[in-house]
Amino acid sequence: MRTVIAVAFAAVAATSLLADQRAPQSTATPWAMPRTADGKPDLQGVWSNATITPLERPANVKDLVLSEEEAARMEKATGDRVEERNLPSDPNRPAPPKGGDGSTGAAGNVGGYNTFWLDPGERVARVDGMPRSSLIIDPPNGRVPALTDEARARGQQRMKMMAGRGQYDHPEFRPLAERCILSFGPTTPLIPNYFYNNNLQIVQTPDHVMILMEMVHDARIVRIGGTHAPKHIRPWMGDSIGRWEGDTLVVETTNFPPQQQFRGASENLKVTERFRRADATTINYRFTVEDPTTFTAPFTGEIPFRAMDELIYEYACHEGNYALANVLSGARNEEKRLGTKQ
Amino acid sequence: MIAPRLLRDISVALLSATIVAAGFWTAAPVETQPARPARLANGKPNLNGIWQALNTANYDILSHSAKAALAFRPGPVVPVPAAGVVAFGAVGAVPAGVGIVEGDEIPYLPEAKKKQLENQANWLDRDPEIKCYLPGVPRANYMPFPFQILHSDKAIFFSYEYAGAVRNIYLTDPGEAPVDSWMGQSFGRWEGDTLVITVTGHNDQSWFDRAGNHHSDQLKVTERYTPQGPNHLWYEATIEDPQTFSRPWKIRMPLYRHINPDARLNQFKCVEFVEELMYGKFRKTPVQ
Numbered sequence: 043m044r045t046v047i048a049v050a051f052a053a054v055a056a057t058s059l060l061a062d063q064r065a066p067q068s069t070a071t072p073w074a075m076p077r078t079a080d081g082k083p084d085l086q087g088v089w090s091n092a093t094i095t096p097l098e099r100p101a102n103v104k105d106l107v108l109s110e111e112e113a114a115r116m117e118k119a120t121g122d123r124v125e126e127r128n129l130p131s132d133p134n135r136p137a138p139p140k141g142g143d144g145s146t147g148a149a150g151n152v153g154g155y156n157t158f159w160l161d162p163g164e165r166v167a168r169v170d171g172m173p174r175s176s177l178i179i180d181p182p183n184g185r186v187p188a189l190t191d192e193a194r195a196r197g198q199q200r201m202k203m204m205a206g207r208g209q210y211d212h213p214e215f216r217p218l219a220e221r222c223i224l225s226f227g228p229t230t231p232l233i234p235n236y237f238y239n240n241n242l243q244i245v246q247t248p249d250h251v252m253i254l255m256e257m258v259h260d261a262r263i264v265r266i267g268g269t270h271a272p273k274h275i276r277p278w279m280g281d282s283i284g285r286w287e288g289d290t291l292v293v294e295t296t297n298f299p300p301q302q303q304f305r306g307a308s309e310n311l312k313v314t315e316r317f318r319r320a321d322a323t324t325i326n327y328r329f330t331v332e333d334p335t336t337f338t339a340p341f342t343g344e345i346p347f348r349a350m351d352e353l354i355y356e357y358a359c360h361e362g363n364y365a366l367a368n369v370l371s372g373a374r375n376e377e378k379r380l381g382t383k384q
Numbered sequence: 385m386i387a388p389r390l391l392r393d394i395s396v397a398l399l400s401a402t403i404v405a406a407g408f409w410t411a412a413p414v415e416t417q418p419a420r421p422a423r424l425a426n427g428k429p430n431l432n433g434i435w436q437a438l439n440t441a442n443y444d445i446l447s448h449s450a451k452a453a454l455a456f457r458p459g460p461v462v463p464v465p466a467a468g469v470v471a472f473g474a475v476g477a478v479p480a481g482v483g484i485v486e487g488d489e490i491p492y493l494p495e496a497k498k499k500q501l502e503n504q505a506n507w508l509d510r511d512p513e514i515k516c517y518l519p520g521v522p523r524a525n526y527m528p529f530p531f532q533i534l535h536s537d538k539a540i541f542f543s544y545e546y547a548g549a550v551r552n553i554y555l556t557d558p559g560e561a562p563v564d565s566w567m568g569q570s571f572g573r574w575e576g577d578t579l580v581i582t583v584t585g586h587n588d589q590s591w592f593d594r595a596g597n598h599h600s601d602q603l604k605v606t607e608r609y610t611p612q613g614p615n616h617l618w619y620e621a622t623i624e625d626p627q628t629f630s631r632p633w634k635i636r637m638p639l640y641r642h643i644n645p646d647a648r649l650n651q652f653k654c655v656e657f658v659e660e661l662m663y664g665k666f667r668k669t670p671v672q
Contacts, residue, residue: 079425079537086538211668213659222655243552245539247432252534252541259550261543263532263649277651353558356565360655361517361589370666377668 073321075289078246083289083319085244085251088354089347091232091327092163092240094120097343099176099184106175106184113166113173120164127157148237161238169326169344177233177343186305187339193306210373213366218301220366222359225257228304229279230295231313231329232345241354242347251284251291256354264293271297278302280313291317307336323349415645420614424537429577429611431535434642434649437526437619440481442513444595445635446490447483454478454594455508468508484526486634490597496628503596511594515662516654518549518566520590521583521605522621522635530642532649540572540579545652553581561585564601579609600627615641 076084094116099106108116135153142151148160166173176184189197209215219226227235232253234240241256251264264282271281281297293315298308316328325347332340424430443454453465453476469476492500503510513519519527529545540553553572561569561584569585583605591598603625610618617639624632664670 084538086536208668213663213667221659223653243541245534245536245541247534247536249432250532250534252543254541254550254552258548260548261541261550263534263543265648278653353554354552355563356518356567358518358566360515361512361566367663367666370663374666374668 075319078248080248082246082248082286083291084246085291085317085319085325086246088241088243088350088352089325090163090241090350091234091345091347092161093165093167093177093234093345094163095167095174095177096236097177097233098186099178103175103184106179106182108166108173108175110173112175113168116166117164124157124164131156159238161240162236163234163240167344167346169346170320174344177345178341179344180342181339187337187341189306190334190336190338193336197306208373210370213370216366216369219258220369222258222363222366224260224278224302225255227257229255229257229260230262230282230298231315231331231343232327232347233329233343234345239357241350241352243354251293254354256357258359259357273297276300276309280311289318293317304331305336307331307333310335320346417643417645417647422611422614424535426537428535428537428574429579431533431540431579431609431611431617434530434532434647435617435639436530436642437637437639439484439526439637440479441484441526441635441637442523442528442593443478443481445484445593445597446595447488448478448481448595450480451478452476466508484635484637486636489633491630491633493628493630496598500596500598503591503598505596507594507596510596512589512591513594514658516547516658517589518547519544520566520586521551521568521570522607522623523590523592524549524551524567525619525621525639526637529652530649543649545649546654548651548653553579564588566590568603568605575608577611579607581607581609583607598628599623599625602627609639612638615643617641 078084078086138152143149143153145151145153148155167177168174178184178186181187204215207215213221217226218224225235226237227233227240232242232255235257239256243252243254245252245254249266251266253262253264254260255262260279262279262282264284266284266286268283270283271277275281276297276299278299279302280295282293282295284291284293286292295313295315296311298304298311300308302308304311310333312332314330314332318326318328320326327345327347328342329345330340330342331337420432421430440448453469453472455466455469456463457466458464464470465472465476490500508514513527524531524542524544524546527544527546531542531544534541534543538555540555542551542553544550549567551567551570553570555572557571558569564585564587566587566589568583570581570583572579572581574580584603586599586601586603586605588599588601588603603623606622606624608618608620610620612618618636619639620634620636622632622634623629660671
C-alpha cells in the first residue's frame with residue numbers, strides 16, 4: 043500500500059510537470075498517438091482513475107469547470123487532511139464509545155482503517171487541462187437524473203422485502219465487496235471507488251481488449267465486434283462488445299446480473315464507454331449510462347486515466363476474508379447475548 | 385489363387401475407401417474462426433487464444449486408476465465414499481489418467497510425503513479448490529476450465545476462467561517479488577519460439593491437485609510454452625522447492641486451443657458458490 047501511495051504521488055508529479063510544459067510552449071515535439079501493429083491507438087499500460095472530483099456535483103457548486111484556484115484549494119485541503127490523519131494513532135486511546143464514534147467510511151464508526159490504508163486520490167480531475175467539479179458532464183447540473191416511478195417502486199419493494207430482516211442475517215444481505223465478489227465501486231463504468239487501489243491495466247489485441255481492475259483481480263474481456271450473449275447469460279460486470287470509431291474505442295455493455303446494482307439499475311442497464319488517448323500520459327474516458335426503467339434520462343461522465351509507471355499486485359480478497367465470517371458470527375453471538383434468538 | 389473378379393472388386397473397394405477418406409480429410413469445416421496469424425508483428429509466435437488441458441491431472445498429477453471418490457471412510461467390506469460426497473454417486477467418482485509427471489514420481493522429502501498423505505486423507509477440509517481459492521501455478525493450467533492468453537507486442541496476460549484468476553507476465557525483470565501471492569510473480573522471456581516464464585513469490589497455500597500434492601513458499605516454477613502448430617502448445621514446467629522436494633522435477637502436457645467460432649472465456653466466479661459451505665453455519669437460521 044505504501045508503494046501504491048508513493049506511486050500515486052509520483053504520477054501526480056509527472057502529470058503536473060507535463061501539463062505545465064504542454065500549454066505555452068510551441069517548440070516542444072508534438073505528441074504522436076502511439077499505435078499498435080494493426081494501426082489502432084495503443085491504450086495499453088497501467089492506469090489510475092483515482093481523483094477527488096466527486097461523481098456528482100455538490101449542490102453549492104454551479105459550474106462544471108473549476109478555476110485553478112478552486113482546484114488548488116480542494117487539493118490542498120485533501121493533502122492537509124491526509125497529513126493530519128497520517129499522524130500515529132495514540133496507542134492509549136480508549137475504546138470507541140458505545141454506538142460508535144461517528145466516524146464514517148473506512149473508519150466504520152469505530153475508528154477502523156486510518157488514512158495509511160487509503161488511497162482515494164489527491165487530484166481534481168482535469169479534462170483537456172480544465173479542472174472539473176463533477177465527473178458527470180451531462181445532464182448539465184452534474185447530477186444523476188431522477189429515478190423513474192418504476193425504479194422508486196422497485197426500491198420500496200426491496201425495503202418491504204427487508205423489513206423485519208436484519209442486515210446481518212445472511213451472507214446474501216452483505217454488500218458484494220464485503221463478500222469479495224466485486225469491488226466496492228462500480229466496475230462498469232470504471233468510476234473510482236474513492237477508497238483505494240483505483241488502478242487498472244489494459245492489454246489490447248486485434249480482437250480483444252482486456253481491462254484488469256486491481257480490485258478483486260477482475261478482468262473484463264471486451265470482444266471486438268460480434269453480438270451480445272443471450273439475455274439469460276448475465277456475468278458479473280456485464281457482457282462487453284467493442285468497436286473502433288476512428289481513434290476512439292467504444293465499448294457497449296449489457297446483460298448485467300440482477301444482484302449487481304448501479305444506483306438501482308441492473309438488468310436493463312446499458313453502459314457505453316469511450317476510450318480516447320489524449321496525450322502521452324492520459325486516456326480520456328467517457329461513459330454513458332442508460333436504463334429507461336430506472337433513470338428519467340441517460341447520463342454521461344468523463345474521467346481522466348493517468349498513466350502509472352508501476353506494477354499491479356494480486357488482490358486476493360476471498361482467500362483472506364475473515365471479516366464476513368466474523369460479521370455474521372458476531373451478530374449471532376450478540377443475539378445469543380441479548381437472548382433475542384428465536 | 386484369388387479369382388480376377390474378386391481382385392477387381394477388392395481394388396474398387398479400396399479405391400472408393402481412399403476417395404471417401406480423402407474427401408473426409410479435405411472437407412472444410414462448416415464454419416471456422418477467422419484466420420489467425422502465426423506470429424505477431426514483432427515476430428514472436430502468436431499465443432492469443434483460449435487454451436485448455438485435456439487430462440485428469442487436477443485429480444492427481446501422477447498416474448491413477450479410476451476410483452469411487454476423492455474422500456473415503458471405512459466401510460464394512462471396503463472403504464466407502466465419505467459422507468460429504470456420497471450423494472454425488474458416479475459424478476463424484478475420479479476418472480483414471482496417465483500422469484503428467486516425468487518419470488511418474490514426485491521426489492518428496494520424507495516429512496513432505498507425510499504431509500501429502502495427510503492432505504489427501506483430509507481433502508474435503510484442506511483442498512483450496514473446494515473453497516474457491518486462487519489455484520496457483522502450475523495447477524491453474526490444468527484445471528478443467530479454459531484460460532485465455534492475451535498477447536500483444538507489449539504484454540502477455542493470462543486470464544483463467546476458474547475463480548477469475550489472472551497472471552500478468554512481466555516482460556522485464558521486476559526483481560524479487562515484494563510479497564508472496566497465490567498466483568506468484570511471473571517473469572517471461574523468449575528462447576527462440578519458446579516462451580519461458582519463471583514463477584516465484586508463491587505462498588505455501590496452493591496445491592498441485594486434489595490428491596494433496598503440495599509445496600512450500602520456496603517454490604520456483606519454470607514454465608516453457610512452445611507452439612506445435614496453430615492449435616497446440618507444448619507445456620512443460622520444472623518444479624523446484626528444496627524445502628519440499630529432494631530434486632527438481634518436471635510436468636508436461638499439450639494445451640489445446642478452442643477452435644469453435646464462438647469460443648469465449650466464460651465466467652466461473654465461484655466465491656459466491658461456496659458461501660453456504662463457508663458461512664452457512666453463521667446464518668440467522670441455518671438451512672436444514
